[in-house]
Amino acid sequence: MSVPADAPILTSDAMREAEAACAVQGTSLSELMELAGAAVADTAWRMAAGAPILILCGPGNNGGDGYVAARLLATRGAAVRVAALSEPSTELAKAARAGWSGPVEAVDGRLAPAPLIVDALFGVGLSRPIADDLAAILGHFADRRILAVDVPSGIDSDGAADWMPPLRADVTLALGALKPAHVLLPTAPACGRVLLAPIGIAANKAMRTLPRVRETQPEATAHKFTRGMVLVFAGPMPGAAGLTAAAALRAGAGYVVLNGSERAPFSAIIAESDAKFGERLDDPRVGAVVIGPGFPAGDELLFDVEAALDSGKPLVLDAAAIDAALPRLSETPRKTILTPHEGEFARAFPQLYGSKIDRAKAAAARTQAVVVYKGADTVIAAPDGRLVAAWPGSPWLATAGTGDVLAGACGAMLARGGDAFDAAVAAVGWHIAQAARIGPGLVADDLIRD
Ligand SMILES: NC(=O)C1=CN([C@@H]2O[C@H](COP(=O)(O)OP(=O)(O)OC[C@H]3O[C@@H](n4cnc5c(N)ncnc54)[C@H](OP(=O)(O)O)[C@@H]3O)[C@@H](O)[C@H]2O)[C@H](O)CC1
Numbered sequence: 001m002s003v004p005a006d007a008p009i010l011t012s013d014a015m016r017e018a019e020a021a022c023a024v025q026g027t028s029l030s031e032l033m034e035l036a037g038a039a040v041a042d043t044a045w046r047m048a049a050g051a052p053i054l055i056l057c058g059p060g061n062n063g064g065d066g067y068v069a070a071r072l073l074a075t076r077g078a079a080v081r082v083a084a085l086s087e088p089s090t091e092l093a094k095a096a097r098a099g100w101s102g103p104v105e106a107v108d109g110r111l112a113p114a115p116l117i118v119d120a121l122f123g124v125g126l127s128r129p130i131a132d133d134l135a136a137i138l139g140h141f142a143d144r145r146i147l148a149v150d151v152p153s154g155i156d157s158d159g160a161a162d163w164m165p166p167l168r169a170d171v172t173l174a175l176g177a178l179k180p181a182h183v184l185l186p187t188a189p190a191c192g193r194v195l196l197a198p199i200g201i202a203a204n205k206a207m208r209t210l211p212r213v214r215e216t217q218p219e220a221t222a223h224k225f226t227r228g229m230v231l232v233f234a235g236p237m238p239g240a241a242g243l244t245a246a247a248a249l250r251a252g253a254g255y256v257v258l259n260g261s262e263r264a265p266f267s268a269i270i271a272e273s274d275a276k277f278g279e280r281l282d283d284p285r286v287g288a289v290v291i292g293p294g295f296p297a298g299d300e301l302l303f304d305v306e307a308a309l310d311s312g313k314p315l316v317l318d319a320a321a322i323d324a325a326l327p328r329l330s331e332t333p334r335k336t337i338l339t340p341h342e343g344e345f346a347r348a349f350p351q352l353y354g355s356k357i358d359r360a361k362a363a364a365a366r367t368q369a370v371v372v373y374k375g376a377d378t379v380i381a382a383p384d385g386r387l388v389a390a391w392p393g394s395p396w397l398a399t400a401g402t403g404d405v406l407a408g409a410c411g412a413m414l415a416r417g418g419d420a421f422d423a424a425v426a427a428v429g430w431h432i433a434q435a436a437r438i439g440p441g442l443v444a445d446d447l448i449r450d
């Protein structure tokens with residue numbers, strides 16, 4: 001499972017707008033379909049490696065892409081067959097169907113499979129789950145290599161409904177842009193390896209996949225305070241805040257203070273068990289404050305969160321600190337990153353609906369904070385509508401303490417100055433890259449060790 005880095009993600013509505021803009025600029029929809037069909041044909045050609053191909057075509061333009069690909073594959077000499085659910089229903093698909101001169105079989109229980117199945121039944125136009133009888137027929141092809149055109153047929157491309165496709169794809173060829181379903185659970189794993197065919201659409205990149213992580217070297221003139229000073233507030237479970245502080249240091253902060261704890265995992269961390277948090281907040285060198293790791297849910301840290309908010313410092317709020325800060329967050333916009341996991345998000349924003357992307361964007365707009373909505377399909381949303389989806393992340397991160405590490409990395413990136421959204425994206429990228437480096441058997445402590 002993989003997706004291209006830094007690739008645009010568009011909802012079905014945004015996709016139609018992008019198509020319309022193309023038409024205005026002189027590229028007709030039939031030209032777009034020809035480009036889409038050619039990209040499908042190329043990918044199928046490579047996947048089939050000379051073996052026979054069966055293309056399943058639906059009634060709409062997803063099916064149209066399938067007919068175009070069939071024509072181009074036949075011209076290249078591929079052994080290609082076409083089967084259709086019904087007659088095409090759009091003008092574009094009718095024209096594409098007319099260009100295919102071979103036979104069209106029916107999609108029914110008698111349809112013989114082929115080593116490679118191209119799924120061009122439904123794309124972004126699917127409006128309801130696939131009927132059970134069609135799902136049963138498609139189920140017979142599940143052991144073949146599957147290339148899905150745009151999305152595996154049967155999924156809601158916007159990722160709001162959790163319909164699963166009868167055929168899981170080995171490869172999904174996204175057309176023009178990725179769609180939310182390619183990067184959100186539960187559908188993302190059913191897309192297999194996602195490739196992107198640009199087909200000439202000028203896709204807005206406000207929503208995109210995680211960019212490649214770039215190693216940034218400190219400036220030649222750097223000293224510890226210019227690299228950013230992070231203040232971590234330790235709760236009743238100081239081990240968690242210790243991980244946070246160590247992660248801040250490992251992710252590049254020049255100086256880290258762990259307030260409220262006697263012990264820190266690295267001797268370079270200043271652990272202050274007796275110093276007052278409020279006084280430390282007044283330290284002008286503090287570039288970011290992390291609060292929340294190691295606090296159970298409850299009111300216990302309300303007073304300290306209030307003090308952190310009053311300080312006007314850039315903040316990373318995790319776990320219980322999110323609930324404590326919520327009523328005041330949008331009052332005075334400041335650089336703030338919230339890092340809720342699924343349960344914490346549901347507790348803080350129970351009224352939001354739609355896909356995980358929709359909900360993260362709404363939470364960011366409501367709080368005027370950057371929201372890192374954690375999970376295997378982490379999404380990072382900014383109040384201004386920017387969004388990065390971090391699928392597929394690393395499954396090794398599904399273990400205790402990794403959230404505390406991420407909060408520390410967010411603190412380090414935020415303390416450098418600059419944009420809070422960019423800081424959160426860099427922190428998530430760092431977290432995933434560390435996990436990829438360690439791999440099997442990862443425990444959270446490994447993320448902060450050399
Ligand atoms: N993005 C681009 O620039 C291009 C994309 N292209 C391809 O076009 C599809 C989207 O095509 P569209 O025609 O809008 O929709 P679909 O082909 O996905 O499907 C619509 C038809 O399917 C019927 N439908 C919907 N749900 C079901 C269902 N559960 N069971 C049966 N039939 C269903 C729907 O009928 P209605 O009854 O809902 O009216 C339509 O007949 C995109 O994904 C790309 O593959 C083009 O190549 C151009 C460039």
Ligand SMILES: [K+]
Nearest residue numbers: 119122151153
């Ligand atoms: K499809």
